[in-house]
Structure formats: structure tokens, C-alpha cells
Amino acid sequence: MADNEFNDFDAFFPRAVTQKLGMVMSGSLSKGLEVKLDPSAPIEEMAVGRYVIIEGEQLKFFGMITDVALDNTNPQIEKTPPDVSDPFLREVYAGISTFGRIHISPMLVLDQAAEEPRPVKTIPGHFSLVRAADEDDVNMVFGAEDEQHFHIGEPLDMENVQVNLDLVRMVERSVGIFGKSGTGKSFLTRLLLAGVIKRRAAVSLIFDMHNDYGWEVQSENRTPVKGLKQLFPQQVAIFTLDEASSRRRKVRPDFTVVLDWSDIQPEDLEMLRVTLDLSDQMIGAAYSLRRAWGRGWIKQLLEADKDTIDLLVEGTTINRSSLDALSRRLERLTRFEFLRDSWKGDSAQKIIDYLDKGITVVLEFGRYGNSLEAYILVANYLTRRIHQMYVERVEQALGDAAQEPQQLMIVIEEAHKFLDPQIARQTIFGTIARELRKYNVTLLIVDQRPSGIDEEVMSQIGTRVTALLDNERDIAAVLTGVSGAGALREVLARLDTKQQALIMGHAVPMPVVIQTRSYDANFYAAMGFQDETALRAGRSTRVNLLRGEREEGID
Amino acid sequence: MTTALPIGWVLRASTVGFTVGCRVLQPSVPQFGDLVKVPVSDGMSVFGLIYNVQVQDDPAVRQLILVGEMEPEAVLDQRENRLVPIEISVLVVGYQRDKQIFQGLPPQPPLSLDVLILGSDADIRAFTKNLDYFRLVLNSPQIPGDEVLVTHLRRAAEVQPPETQRQFLxxxxxxxxxxxxxxxxxxxxxxxxxRPMSS
Structure with missing residues (x-):
């Protein structure tokens, strides 16, 4: 009965003809399906990453084009091609003797009876019809935008369809944003963070190396775009390491972060092993110095005269040359003005105070953004402290979810410097990545060299958002542990350099190539941002109401 | 092309083909590659394509050639009053029963002296709606199948509506x-x- 009504409706308002692409000729679940293209389907419109529907006899499969190829029924035609200057001959041969072939990775089974798409566990039979997925199909897979789902972009060539990320699932595990330089990683990160803040999925601590997230950023075409603080003034606080830089950029920071020399411990130097070129002997000397001099060992070393050093060497097993080398290298840290003597404040605690109120903290590095040593040192120190506090609180909560601190996502850039295979096992970031959601702290790592990140850490990343990568090792690293990786490799290597990304993992039901949402006035409005004019108009209306004017529509 | 005049009568027949004898060739019919049909019993017609037309000699022709001088009257008399018939060879490509056309070999061949008529334009359009008979033509040994198909298709295209001629080809x-x-x-x-001339 319902069907008849539907058909009658269609007679008056016919739906667009769904484009037939071809039919399944061969394939397997593990390697994907080979589809012979219909002569009416132009091969040049078959872009990798595009979605298709395969109509099986009983099931409807949702898949993605992962390769496009030319084929023929007789290889001889490659040696003696026909006279294609004649349109008639060309039309006869095309689609019959020569034809296009597409490779499809079946991803999901769309079952009208089931609430959500199911993972694919079988494949459609021979000659199953393949057609382009329409808006209804894609919406069925990615669901509607709601309190948990955030609109991140559109599938390729489907402007009216939204791809929505499940933010709650996303923040439960670590997230990776990868892409070669200039592919819009910061833009993607800002987009995701805006979603996380808007939906209150987690609170974030952002180590903002190049001042990309806080107040205002210059886009590539030199126009200013709004940072997170402008979009969410009540939910974002800007901390800075370099107050002068913030002031120059007309940013009013909420807090200036200062560290005491005694905050820096040998564990922090482990992270700087490569950046400061520290040997095992030097690290060993640092531990010995702390034992000998206590927490203020660095400052004491830097200020020590020759006699003090001589005395120390005589009284301990520390090697003199290692000590001298360590001293020379630590000398480089003295140019950081955020390291001070006898500082009584506690920057880590201040950050925690804000995070506890559900306020995301953007820590701007100002001029220190160009110094990898400063970035690693500060990020490592603060993360170590904050993580420790989270561990203690979660343990105190004894499994009572209401007592546990809010989910925290720590954002780091140049992540391979923190998660290098040689140091990832010892550093706090390696620990956070490995222990998953146990202590309500996860990472959002932004990086252009995923191959430099420890394999074990990569395998623990739940959601991967990847812009264009062209280095084979980087592509392989991003696809580690992903089923159907071979097919996705082609997709990944052919993304546009701008505003396109492949998302896979925990937050999406299947790998998806998206045209990312534009970060423009419409986006600001969707995030609830009101410009000055709108705010002023709103204020004057409210003022007039207070003066006794009646509001329209209200009796 | 629309004539339904009898062209000749069946001389010999088998399931796969038959030979028709006729007295004289008219100026335009039959032609190599034409679709022809032979109405047989029970409302069934057998369709075929002409693949050969053979004009055999007879004693009178031999004598005339030996005389050397050809009087026009003698030539005309010889052509109109032949001693042996002109033979038209037809490849069977389908049949029609109860207005339904089947492409393939008929259950029974035509019988001797069944009448051969030229397929009408409507017959050609109806028969060529399906092209399964190409295989029979191309796979028949000892006939110039390619030539038959080329000639047949060019003629069949001509009787299609002008707007569908290219699509037909x-x-x-x-x-x-x-x-x-x-x-x-x-x-x-x-x-x-x-290929169409305009392509």
C-alpha cells in the first residue's frame, strides 16, 4: 500500500534518474570488486573516492571507487587501433571492444530494516548493477547533524550531502591530522576543534606553535580569519608564552605562562635528546646533577664556576666532558624569557583550573614558535604535569564517572618530534597515546611526517584525517592497520592539495573523502558567532524591550 | 522495395538454406543481400538473405554463342524464354509464426515450389529489431557472409525512419x-x- 502511494507520488514529482555505472564482473571481499563500465557512463567522471551503490539480489552495498582503468576485449586493439577520427567507428568500439573498468571497495551494507549501516561481510553476485550513490544513500550512511555529530564537509561532487563526524567517538581515542606542508592541516584542525568546542565533546589544550588557533589567523590569500577565541569567547582562553608577540597581534591573553628553571627535570631533557643533540652520557649527567643538587640543578649548573664543577667531578662519577657539553647545550635555553628564577606561580595548575571550567586553552608560543626546543620543552613539561593530575583524579574517582574530570584532548603539532620511535616509549605523549581513554586524556596530533611517528602509537590513533600525502612511507604509515589499505592508497595520493581530506577510523562508519567545509562567514554563523552589527542590533532590541516596547509576535 | 510479387519457386531446400528458381530477373529484384520470405504451411514464413544469384547456361545459349552474331531479338528471346531457371540461393536466418519473429533456423524447411517473395519494408523493420541473426550469417561456411551483411544492413537502414537510421547502424x-x-x-x-555517409 505504501509502495503504491510512493509510486503515485513519483508520477507527479519524478526523482532524478540514478546514473547506471556498470555491472560487477569479478572480485573478492578482501581485494574489492571489478566493475565493467556501461558505455553510457563517461570514464572521466569516475573519480576515485566517489561513492557507489551495488544492488545485490538481497542486499544493497555501499562502496567507494578506488581505482579507474581502461580495458579491452582484445589486446590486439592496442597495437592496431581503429580509425577513431570517424565518430561512428569510435562510438561502435567504445564500450564494446574497449571499455572502462572501475575498482570498488565495498564498505557497508545498507539495510533498510537496520537502524544503521552494517560492516560488509559478503559481496554482491556477478552482474550486480552498480550505480552512483545519491543523496539519500549517503545520508543513510553518515547520518544527520545533531548534538553528537558535526558537519565536517561534503563527499566529492555531492554538494547537498553532509559528512558528519561522531565527535564523542572521535575524542574517546587519539586523533591524527596528517598532510604534507601547505595542504591545510591547521585549517582542518581548527575546523575539528570548533566542532569539539561547539558540541562540548571535550575540553582541549592546544599547543599552538604558529599562533594558528587563538584569536586571528592570516589565510593564504592574506585575509584574516577568526580563531577559536573569537568564535567561542566564553569557552576559549588564550595563554601565551610571549606576551609581547600577543600584544603586537592585538591579542589580549588570559594568562602569561612562565616556567621556573626548577620545573625542568631530566625527564624533559630526554625529549630534547635529538633537538639539543644530547648523548646518553649527558642525560646520565643530568640525573646525577639532580641527585646531587636537587630540583634547581640546571640553574646551578649554568651559574657554576670552574671550581664548583671540579669539585663536583671529583666527588661523583660524572664525566667532565659530558658535563661541559651538557652545560653548553643547556646554555641555549637561557634565551627563553619564559624561564625565570624563583617563579612562584604554577602555570600547569592555572591551565587545569581553566580546563576544569570546561574552557579550552590555546597556548600561543609567539616568537618561540620557531624554536623547536621551546615547543618540545613546554609541551612536554605541561602535559606531564596535567596528565599526572588527571591520573590522580581519575584514580580518586574510583570509577564514578560523575567524579571524573572532563575528557581532555591535547593538541600538538610537529608530532613526530614527540613520538619518534626512539623516544615515544619514554615520553608522556607516547604514554597518553598508548593508554587510550583510561585517564580521559587523548591526543590530537598534527603532523606532516607520519612515517616518523612510532608504529605502536600510530596503531592506537582512533580517527585519522589525512590531507594529501605523496611520500610512500608517509602514506604507508597513515594506512597502518586499516583494512583495504591498498585501495585507499590510490585515493590518498590523488587528493587535491586544498580542502580535501580522507577521514577514516573511529568517528566515521567508513573511510570517506571529503571536500572540507569552508571556514567562512557561514561557518562562523553556524558556530553561533555574531558580528558587531548583529550584536548591536540585538542589544538595541533588548534595550527597547526594557523601555517598554512590545516584541512582535508576543501578546 | 514494397512489392509482394512472387520472385520464384523453391527448387531445393534444407533447414539452413534453399535455392529458388525463377524465369527472369526483373530490373531491381531480387538483389544480393535482400531479405526474402517464403510462406509455408500453418501460417509460418521462413526468412532468408539472398547470398548468391546464379545464371546457368543451356544448349540454346551455347549455340547462339557459337553463331557469333547476336541479333537483339534473339538475345531477348533467350533471356525471356530460358530452358533452365535462374537460381537464387538463400541463407535461412529466421522464421515467423503467429506474428512472432524468431531468429534462428526454422523447425522445417520450405517445400519444393513454395513461393519466394521479397520482404516488405515493414518485414525488414520488424525482423531487424533483433540482431541475433548476425551470428548465423557470419558463421555460415561457403557464403560471402561479410558481403551479405554489409549489403543487407545498408538496405535495412534505408527503410528505418530517418531519425533512427544512424542509431540502427x-x-x-x-x-x-x-x-x-x-x-x-x-x-x-x-x-x-x-558507416553512415554523414558520419
């Missing part, structure tokens, strides 16, 4: 491409000869 070309995929030289040769 395109469909025929694609069917040929499927069947002759293994022999691209042969396929190319046929396609070049059936």
Missing part, C-alpha cells in the same frame, strides 16, 4: 563488434562499409 555495429571481437581486421572492414 550503431546498434548493428556494436553487435558486430561483440561477435567479431577476435578478428579486428574483419570487423573494421565491415564497419567502414556500413
Amino acid at each position: 550503431l546498434n548493428a555495429g556494436r553487435e558486430l563488434a561483440r561477435l567479431l571481437n577476435f578478428d579486428l581486421v574483419r570487423l573494421d572492414n565491415i564497419l567502414r562499409r556500413i
